[in-house]
Amino acid sequence: MRIKMVLVALVALMASSLVAAADYYVDITNRTGYTIYYMYVSPGKSKSWEEDVLGSDVLMNGDTQRVNLTGYTNPYFDIRLVDEDDDSYTFWNVDVSTQDIIVTLDHLD
Template identity: 90%
Template structure:
């Protein structure tokens, strides 16, 4: 009986962990006047940047890119963009469940 109780508790724990993970997305619009070559999005509690989500693509001035974030447990992310002149624009602790990003020269680091 004790093993059965432990097994049920373990299944409930696994199910609750899966239920807490969610998919988020953020739309990022470039209004800098420059082409953005790199876009890094990392969980807000991360100590390093994850891979460039643009890959071989670029984000032209005036364009919008949707970034899908799958399997995370909270909606807070840090976002860093790097343009053609290697200028960076960093947004800290963005709640992507309620906020999209419009990048302008006012956001230049």
């Protein structure tokens, strides 16, 4: 009976590691012609935006910013950028494990 309990515990431990959190990142390149002041990245299907990942920094036109996303179990994220004129650019359900973002005026909300 004891061996069976150990095996059940071992299987449960292995199964939980398959759902473990992972680290992701996304490179975001600004090609809007404007400076981006805010960058919000939230898990896909989230009902609210997380904190601004740029903080006191800005993303100048032509620059690329790498955003590290740690502790998530899914690579799908919603990304919203806000420029110096308060214009926003929103990308929904981005698979950051396969896709980076190049934001242009074509993406203006």
